[in-house]
Amino acid sequence: MKNAIAKIKKISIVGRLAGSLNYLVPKSKLKIPTENAIKMAQNIAAQEIPNEQMLSRHKKMDKSKFAVAGYEKIAQKYTQLYYDDKSDLGFFNQFLTYLPKGSRVLDVGCGPGTFTQHFVSAGFAVEGIDLSKKMITIVRKKLPKARFQLMDMRQLKFPENSFDGIFAAYSLIHIPSEDIVDTLKGFKRVLKPDGIVGLITQKGASDKIVDEPMQPGEKMFFNFFTKERLQKFLDGAGLKLEYQEEAVLADAEGSGSDRVIYTIATK
Numbered sequence: 001m002k003n004a005i006a007k008i009k010k011i012s013i014v015g016r017l018a019g020s021l022n023y024l025v026p027k028s029k030l031k032i033p034t035e036n037a038i039k040m041a042q043n044i045a046a047q048e049i050p051n052e053q054m055l056s057r058h059k060k061m062d063k064s065k066f067a068v069a070g071y072e073k074i075a076q077k078y079t080q081l082y083y084d085d086k087s088d089l090g091f092f093n094q095f096l097t098y099l100p101k102g103s104r105v106l107d108v109g110c111g112p113g114t115f116t117q118h119f120v121s122a123g124f125a126v127e128g129i130d131l132s133k134k135m136i137t138i139v140r141k142k143l144p145k146a147r148f149q150l151m152d153m154r155q156l157k158f159p160e161n162s163f164d165g166i167f168a169a170y171s172l173i174h175i176p177s178e179d180i181v182d183t184l185k186g187f188k189r190v191l192k193p194d195g196i197v198g199l200i201t202q203k204g205a206s207d208k209i210v211d212e213p214m215q216p217g218e219k220m221f222f223n224f225f226t227k228e229r230l231q232k233f234l235d236g237a238g239l240k241l242e243y244q245e246e247a248v249l250a251d252a253e254g255s256g257s258d259r260v261i262y263t264i265a266t267k
Contacts, residue, residue, distance in 0.1 A: 063207070063221040064154065067174035068131045070221075071111075074214045075134035079112040081214075083142070087250035088169065088200055091262040092118060094243075095167060095198035098264065099124070103164035106190070108153045109171020113139040113146075119167075120146055129153065154183045158190045166191060169200040173223050177207050180223075184237030188267050195267045197239060201225050203246060203259035210256055224257050239265040 071078065092115060099105065103124055107116045110128030112135060119126035120143060129151040130136050136150050151157060153171065166187050175183050187197055204224030212218040225233075227244050234241055243264040249257060 063176045064131070064152070064174055064179070066209075066219075067221040070212055070215070070218055071132040072134050073218060074212065075112070075132060075138060077214050079138055082114050083112045085114060085250075088260070089118070091198075091200065091245075095165070095196070095264060096122060098196045099165050104162070105165045105167060106158075106163045108166055108168040108187075109174070110139055110148065111135050113143050115167060115169050116143055116146055154179055154186065156186045156190050160189055161192045162190045163195060164192055165196040165198065167198045170202070172199055173201050174221060176221075176223055180233045181236040184233060184239060188237055188239055191267045193267060197265045197267075199230075199261075199263040199265070201230060201261045201263065202249060202255065202257040203261055204257035208256070213255065222255060222257070225261060227261055230261060230263060234263075234265050239267065241265050
């Protein structure tokens with residue numbers, strides 16, 4: 001059905017353009033045979049139809065996988081910039097106070113292991129997941145004793161009640177709004193009773209594609225929040241808000257957000 005509609009659109013465009021080409025030239029000076037006018041119009045129309053299709057694909061694309069594709073291109077640069085970053089350790093240490101010693105923790109969107117390394121050092125049984133193949137390759141080399149899997153946070157492949165805590169730092173911001181509640185429900189499903197969720201998100205506009213500051217010419221999908229909007233998502237997933245704080249973002253260059261939101265919720 002879609003192909004038929006596209007063909008009708010193309011025929012319509014060709015007809016209009018071919019007619020216009022001959023209409024604009026006085027008959028006494030007409031030098032474009034009808035068949036040539038049609039071919040010229042077809043060439044112009046061929047450029048218009050793909051643009052319509054491209055716009056349609058843009059609307060339907062998986063924005064999370066679009067973000068992952070961006071990380072595949074900047075994985076090494078991102079690691080160099082952020083693996084040793086300590087700007088969020090105050091909140092990270094606060095999150096640890098909610099967990100019993102030796103707890104099993106899932107680091108969601110672990111990246112190169114910026115926070116995973118601190119879970120390991122603190123003696124927690126941590127497992128990391130990421131949807132970027134290059135990030136998983138990097139983190140496995142950096143932290144060979146920890147376990148990592150290539151996995152979409154929207155489709156966690158763990159049994160119910162698997163973890164005492166889930167930590168998602170700067171990863172939920174790459175999930176589109178329509179998937180947030182189901183993603184958080186997935187977190188809740190794999191948490192043990194009274195399990196803890198720690199989130200680091202950013203404040204700002206929702207569901208937007210911007211220039212990737214680390215890779216000129218590339219784009220990145222971001223979904224930013226307000227405290228109130230994030231709480232609504234938590235409520236929708238059946239998670240109870242325990243703590244929330246807004247602070248200045250240490251590295252705000254290029255993302256369109258200059259504030260960070262720290263959140264802790266319980267099952």
